[in-house]
Amino acid sequence: MNKPKIAVHKFSSCDGCQLAIFNLGESLLILSQLVEITHFAEAGALDEEATVDIAIVEGSVSTSEDVARLQKIRDNSNYLMTVGACATSGGIQALRNMANTGQWIAEIYANPAVIDSLDNSTAIKNHVKVDLELWGCPISQRQLLMAIRALLFGVMPVEEHDKVCMECKRQQTVCVMVTKNEACMGPVTRTGCGALCPRVGRDCYGCYGPAENVNTQAMANRLQGLGLVNDEVARRFLFINSGADQFYLQGQRWKT
Amino acid sequence: MFFKTDQLQHLLDNLQAKGYTCIGPQVRHETIIYDEMTSVEQLPQGINDLQQPGSYSLNATNGSKYFDWANGPQAIKPLLFLPKEKLWSSAQDADGKISFSAVKHEAKKLAIIGVRACDIAALKIHDSHFLQQSFIDPYYQARRQDLLIIAVNCSRPADTCFCYSTGDGPFVPSLLKQGADIVLTELQDGFLVTAQTEQGENILSELALQESTAEQRAESERIKSNASKQNRQLPKLDIKSRLFEELNNEAWHNIAEKCLSCGNCTSVCPTCFCHSENEVPELDGKSSSHYREWDSCFGQGHSYIHGITIRSDTSQRYRQWLTHKFSSWVDQYGRSGCVGCGRCITWCPVAIDVTESVAQIVEKHHD
Numbered sequence: 001m002n003k004p005k006i007a008v009h010k011f012s013s014c015d016g017c018q019l020a021i022f023n024l025g026e027s028l029l030i031l032s033q034l035v036e037i038t039h040f041a042e043a044g045a046l047d048e049e050a051t052v053d054i055a056i057v058e059g060s061v062s063t064s065e066d067v068a069r070l071q072k073i074r075d076n077s078n079y080l081m082t083v084g085a086c087a088t089s090g091g092i093q094a095l096r097n098m099a100n101t102g103q104w105i106a107e108i109y110a111n112p113a114v115i116d117s118l119d120n121s122t123a124i125k126n127h128v129k130v131d132l133e134l135w136g137c138p139i140s141q142r143q144l145l146m147a148i149r150a151l152l153f154g155v156m157p158v159e160e161h162d163k164v165c166m167e168c169k170r171q172q173t174v175c176v177m178v179t180k181n182e183a184c185m186g187p188v189t190r191t192g193c194g195a196l197c198p199r200v201g202r203d204c205y206g207c208y209g210p211a212e213n214v215n216t217q218a219m220a221n222r223l224q225g226l227g228l229v230n231d232e233v234a235r236r237f238l239f240i241n242s243g244a245d246q247f248y249l250q251g252q253r254w255k256t
Numbered sequence: 257m258f259f260k261t262d263q264l265q266h267l268l269d270n271l272q273a274k275g276y277t278c279i280g281p282q283v284r285h286e287t288i289i290y291d292e293m294t295s296v297e298q299l300p301q302g303i304n305d306l307q308q309p310g311s312y313s314l315n316a317t318n319g320s321k322y323f324d325w326a327n328g329p330q331a332i333k334p335l336l337f338l339p340k341e342k343l344w345s346s347a348q349d350a351d352g353k354i355s356f357s358a359v360k361h362e363a364k365k366l367a368i369i370g371v372r373a374c375d376i377a378a379l380k381i382h383d384s385h386f387l388q389q390s391f392i393d394p395y396y397q398a399r400r401q402d403l404l405i406i407a408v409n410c411s412r413p414a415d416t417c418f419c420y421s422t423g424d425g426p427f428v429p430s431l432l433k434q435g436a437d438i439v440l441t442e443l444q445d446g447f448l449v450t451a452q453t454e455q456g457e458n459i460l461s462e463l464a465l466q467e468s469t470a471e472q473r474a475e476s477e478r479i480k481s482n483a484s485k486q487n488r489q490l491p492k493l494d495i496k497s498r499l500f501e502e503l504n505n506e507a508w509h510n511i512a513e514k515c516l517s518c519g520n521c522t523s524v525c526p527t528c529f530c531h532s533e534n535e536v537p538e539l540d541g542k543s544s545s546h547y548r549e550w551d552s553c554f555g556q557g558h559s560y561i562h563g564i565t566i567r568s569d570t571s572q573r574y575r576q577w578l579t580h581k582f583s584s585w586v587d588q589y590g591r592s593g594c595v596g597c598g599r600c601i602t603w604c605p606v607a608i609d610v611t612e613s614v615a616q617i618v619e620k621h622h623d
Contacts, residue, residue, distance in 0.1 A: 027539055030539045030540055031539065034539070034540070034541075145539050146536070146537075148539075149537050149539055149541065152541060153537070153541065158534065161556065162519065162552075162555045162556075162557070163516070163517075163518045163519060163555075165516075165518040165519055165520050165523070165605075166518070166519045166523065166550070166551075166552060166555065169339065169519070169520065169523030169524070169550065170339040170340050170523075170549055170550050171339070172289070172330065172334060172339065173285075174284075174285035174286065174287050174289070174329060175312075175329070175520065175603055175605070177310075177605050178310060178311060178312050178602065178603050178605060179285065179286035179287055179312050179313065180286060181311075184605075186518070187516040187518040187520075187605050187606075188516065201285070212555075212556045213517050213556060213568070213569065213570060213573075214516075214517075215512075215513075215514075215515065215516050215517060215570065217513075218513065218514050218515065218516055218606055219516060219606075221606075222310075222516075222605060222606050
C-alpha cells in the first residue's frame with residue numbers, strides 16, 4: 001500500500017518550526033512508518049517538486065522567487081498546512097512592513113544590489129489557498145501531530161482558538177497580570193502552547209497570534225492602565241505576529 | 257467547644273493517621289492556593305490578602321492567625337471537578353474491532369482544611385449538579401464520597417467579597433447538611449469548633465477540647481458581625497426576572513466593550529461547571545483517549561452547533577453567563593449560581609465587577 005506523502009518546505013524563517021518537527025523523537029519514527037517524507041531539506045530528503053498529500057510550509061514569503069516556488073508547492077499538494085508565525089502571519093520579519101525596506105538594505109549591506117528582498121514579508125495565505133494553519137513561534141509538537149493524525153484519518157483537525165487564559169486556568173497557573181501586573185497578552189492570544197510562559201511566572205507575548213473574538217482595544221487600554229506608554233502598548237501587538245490583522249490594527253493605533 | 261492553636265497540628269496528624277491526604281491553603285505564586293500539606297507551618301500565618309477588581313496581592317501582618325485572609329483563585333472546584341480529565345479510551349485491534357474501556361474512578365481520601373462558607377455553598381451546588389440530577393457523574397462522585405471538610409469562618413472578607421448579600425457567608429450556616437464536617441472560628445489563641453457530621457465528631461473527639469467561654473463566643477459574634485460588613489452587594493431586587501426582561505438592554509454592549517471574553521471569570525467561579533469533551537488519538541491511530549476539560553461560555557466552542565456559532569459576540573456571551581448564573585440557574589438548581597466569593601471580580605484582567613454589571617442591568621428596568 002502506498003503511504004501518504006508529506007513534504008516540508010521552508011521559506012523565510014529561523015527553521016525553529018522545522019526543528020520542532022525534527023525533534024519529535026519517538027513520534028518521528030512512528031510518523032515515518034505512517035507516511036513517506038518526500039522532501040524535508042533540513043532532514044536530508046530532497047525532492048522539492050514531488051506531488052504530495054500534505055505540504056507543510058514553514059516561513060514567510062520574502063523574496064520574488066518565493067512566490068513562484070510557493071505556487072508550485074500549492075499545485076503539487078492536496079493539503080497545504082502552514083506551520084509557525086512566519087508562514088501564518090508573516091513572522092517577526094514582517095516588522096519591516098512598517099519600515100522602508102530599501103533604506104534598511106542600503107544602510108546595512110555593503111553591496112545592497114545583491115540583496116533580493118520584497119518590501120513586505122507576508123503570510124503564505126496572502127499568496128495561495130491555505131487549508132490549515134498552526135500558529136506559534138515555534139509551533140507546538142502536540143498540535144502538529146494532532147493535525148497530521150486528523151488528516152490521515154481523513155478529517156480536519158479541531159481548531160484550538162480559545163484564549164491562553166483558559167489554558168492557564170486548566171493548568172491551575174495563577175494569573176500573572178492580576179498578581180504581578182505583568183503586561184500579559186494571554187487574554188487576546190490563541191491557546192495551543194500549554195500556557196508555557198505564564199506557567200513559569202512570566203507574561204505571554206502573543207506568539208500564537210490572535211484568538212477568536214478578541215477585544216484588542218480593551219486589552220490595550222488595560223496595558224496602558226498597567227503603566228505602559230503608547231509605544232510599549234504598540235510593541236506588545238507589533239511583535240511576532242504584527243502581520244495578523246487584529247494585532248496590526250491595534251498596534252498601529254498606539255504607535256507614536 | 258474550643259481548642260488551643262497547638263491542637264491544630266494534632267488535627268492534621270489525626271487525619272493523616274486515618275488515611276486522609278490533607279489539603280490546605282498555602283502561600284504560592286503571590287496568592288493562596290490549596291495543595292497537599294502535612295504541617296501547620298505550611299499555612300499562610302500572619303498573611304492578609306488585598307483584593308481589588310483585577311488585582312490580588314498578599315501582605316505580611318504582625319498577627320499570628322492562620323486564616324486572616326479571604327480566599328485565593330480556587331478552592332474545592334479543581335479537586336473534585338478536574339480541569340482536565342480522561343473519561344474513557346478506545347482501541348482498535350488487528351481485525352479492526354473497536355473496544356472501549358472506562359477509566360477507573362480511584363480517588364484519594366481528601367481532607368480539605370480552611371474552606372470558606374462561599375465554597376461550601378458552591379460545593380452544595382456542585383453536589384446538586386453532579387450527583388442529584390438524572391445522571392450521576394461517577395468521576396465527581398468518586399472524589400466526593402470520602403471528602404472531609406474542615407471549614408473556617410471568614411474573619412476578614414476582601415473588598416471584592418459579597419457573600420453576606422447572597423446569604424452564603426461570612427460564617428458557615430450552623431445546620432448544613434452535606435456541607436462541612438467541622439467548622440472552626442479562629443480566635444486570638446485558638447479555635448471555636450463545632451462538628452456538623454458524625455465523622456466530624458469522631459475526629460474532634462481525639463483533640464483536647466475545652467468548653468468555650470461566654471467571652472470567646474462573644475468574640476466570635478463580633479468577628480461575624482464585622483465580617484458581614486462588606487463593601488459590595490447585589491441589588492435587593494428580583495434579579496432573576498429582571499435580567500430576563502432586559503435581554504435587549506444596551507448595557508450588555510457597554511460591558512462587552514470592556515470584556516476580553518477570556519473566560520477567567522468562569523474558570524475561577526466555584527460553581528461554573530461547563531466543560532468540553534475531546535478526543536485525543538495516539539499517533540499510530542490504533543487507540544484514542546476521550547477527555548473532558550473546563551470550558552467557558554465566553555469561548556466560541558460553547559455555542560458552536562453544527563457549523564453555526566450561536567453566540568458570536570461578547571455581549572451575547574456575557575449575557576449568557578449572567579442570565580444563567582443569576583436567572584436560569586434558579587430554575588435548574590433552586591437557587592442562584594452566585595455565592596458571593598468575588599473571585600470573578602478579582603481575577604478579571606480588566607476589572608469588570610459582576611455586582612456592578614447586575615446593578616447596571618436590573619436597575620435600569622422601567623416598570
